[in-house]
Amino acid sequence: MSEPRTARAAYEALLKDLRETAVLASAGAVLAWDQETQLPPRGASLRADQLAALSGLVHERRTRPEVQEWLATAEADPDLRNDPDASANLREIRRDLDRALKLPGSLVREIAQTAALSQRAWRDAREASDFGSFAPWLEKSFDLARQKALCYRPDAPVYDTLLDEYEPDATAEPLVQIFSELRARLTPLIAEAAPRHARLSTPIDGLTIPVSKQMELIRFVAQRIGFDFEAGRLDVSTHPFCEAIGPGDTRLTTRFDEAHFLDALSSTMHEAGHGMYEQGLPKEAHFGEPLAESASLGIHESQSRLWENFVGRSAPFWSWALPEARRLLGSDLGGASVDDVVRAANRVKPGLVRVEADEVTYNLHVLLRFDLERALLSGDLPVRELPGAWNERMRQDLGLEVPDDRQGCLQDIHWSMGAIGYFPTYTLGNLYAAQFWSAANREVPSLQDAIARGEFAPLLDWLREKIHRHGRRFSAFELCQRATGEPLSVEAFFRYLEGKVAT
């Protein structure tokens, strides 16, 4: 490796190296997608080894002495510090490197391997609703997360350190406040709306639509709202997700319920929201650099929730989508009107499963996980007592009995993947989405008229301009301030929800 002679050359060498590392990491992303959609059962052990090997190699590349030297040389240069692209990149590369340097490679590999094996164990345990067989893996996931957090910041609260990985600069304390306000204001909304909505019936309730027909509808809608299928795919998996592999390759998954065709549509619009964010990041020019990465998981989730809920459950959307749905599903949908479908799509109904929750009860599901994962991390809640604590909390918050762990504490994949401190980003996403939606409508007054004509470019263009093209240039909080003119708050979300529930 020859020594770059100038700071600019060091910076270029750094970016080239980051790109090469990202190419290697993106191979791991293909393997992760394959694991959820294609992998035969007996291939699980090899897959864990492959992912561990790649994680180890990526970590090793990221922390090489050359990388540290290039970065230090570039950081010392005033011209680069004054260049807006370079300074944003350098700030975030430093952040990543300082963190990576604190993790031993052996822990990186163990985390990757455990995540792969533990996901498989979770899948089997969930299938059989057998918490006992998953408990040792859960124990291990929390233990590794704790170890990771202590490597990063030995003196900081463990939960804050974990959260910071998904939502930079966020901490638990203000979230506790936000959740407490959400709970206080959501509880009366639910108490008012749920009994009223329980009496509501619509012509699409109980309709059965074959999966092949649903597939036609969701592909049509995903394409129409702006997901580029030349640069992506849509497949089926147990748990819908979006895997952003790299430039030209972003993959969505969904799942189907013949008796509830709105579910696959919602989950597809949700994942397409993630996917369009990824497709809007400037990866052709900046793959591997922070400039081509998402600002935070909260911002990522704002994009998915915005398309799923603010667009996909709205009257303007359905005034365009209903005739298309009739045509593609090959059904008159029981003669349902736009109002009927919108009512069905917005029914407030306490349920057991987070991903099927309405917008009003959703954040209580997140709060439950936020509280329980902090208790598990601190040791206040022993892993073996999780099912009991979960069920008790569901009783208390939503008045529901959990019949089995499959629909209780085994429903989510996240903890099995080691994604601990991740759930609150879902609620942040809802808040960001409300604020972005409100700003977009203020700045583009014809937005909803366009949506009613099946034209989604005005909204997507606004998101591309205000959010996607910036990558990690700004922090999530700053991005929000710049895009909406205001700091993040719960107000836009409540205005939106209260308006909706009142009608």
Next chain:
Amino acid sequence: MSEPRTARAAYEALLKDLRETAVLASAGAVLAWDQETQLPPRGASLRADQLAALSGLVHERRTRPEVQEWLATAEADPDLRNDPDASANLREIRRDLDRALKLPGSLVREIAQTAALSQRAWRDAREASDFGSFAPWLEKSFDLARQKALCYRPDAPVYDTLLDEYEPDATAEPLVQIFSELRARLTPLIAEAAPRHARLSTPIDGLTIPVSKQMELIRFVAQRIGFDFEAGRLDVSTHPFCEAIGPGDTRLTTRFDEAHFLDALSSTMHEAGHGMYEQGLPKEAHFGEPLAESASLGIHESQSRLWENFVGRSAPFWSWALPEARRLLGSDLGGASVDDVVRAANRVKPGLVRVEADEVTYNLHVLLRFDLERALLSGDLPVRELPGAWNERMRQDLGLEVPDDRQGCLQDIHWSMGAIGYFPTYTLGNLYAAQFWSAANREVPSLQDAIARGEFAPLLDWLREKIHRHGRRFSAFELCQRATGEPLSVEAFFRYLEGKVAT
């Protein structure tokens, strides 16, 4: 890396390292499979970069000084040389290492990257039947193959060196003899049978069977003959293939023609033959070692052709399979009898496409490619003249006019992947298959009765015992001698073919 203190320790370190390298290489195999079955069009460039990066890393790992030292230490030890497992491993590891050391990493990466991009170019060119757009890639593939051969053995004939990579110890010279004998004996067989078979019609000719029904049949048959779906998959691709990723993960692909249901069945039995060989290699214990690798591509092809042709086109097979096919295809198949289907499956009919060729004309397709790739390599045939040379040869050998390059010189994926010197292994596979089939029937006289009852374990067990479990322990020629008691010859193949055509 601490110095192993004994030869045994060096050997163990070597095997552990080979396994780790194989894990990394197997990640590349997932990417290669994904490229053919899943990859969105705009992801092609990233995929080429990923495959190049992984190939480079694997090459680098394989040729590290530690590896060379461990191997040298192990080779010097008399105990290891007397251990049958270790001595076979050491012999083949040496062979691989000596070759790998001769290739610069830059060439390894360029070959991988070119193969990925060139396959994409081939796919597009084939679709549009546009040889011109593919010609520069073909030029480059042959150029890289030439460079590779000269790195390996600067003084040997280039073609022999390339062939040796797929079929160790094989050379062009005896193949020229074998092909010449094949041509001499096949030409009259074709002249006699083709006109007779052209007049033959059967009740299944022209039957249309929906793809979803065909899928049920081929999955059923693949499972029944012994392919383990817990450790593998079956998908659809342009060109059927088998990708052996590693322990517990072997993937087959096929393609469908609604008007010829026998095609998907044949190609599935073919790929399942490859897949069962891979599933029968001792990978759980020896992944990464030569002991868990196939003996040669000719031996590999013998396994696929054996199941496709010797089993799948036989009367005993169809006496079991016909009722199953009727049931699963949901069709009485025009009232066809076992004899009808066997006749349809064995019709000698000169055609344009190798993978659809009957057993009699098949080897003339291979011979054409063998001759043309040698001419392309030597420069006697300029790339731009390939279509003309191809078409002339089809006229001469099979009396057919080639209407477009799609059905002519653009039909095969191999050259686009840089697989040059690969085609003759198909003919070797046919010859080995005939000899194995003859020996298995001699040693297990009830074999065909079992097949007629839908019992395939006696054949699979014989193959596992005589071939699969040995991996690369013996050379292909030696394996043949041990399994059949005779060296490889064309006799078993001709006895089989002549017997078949006579009926």
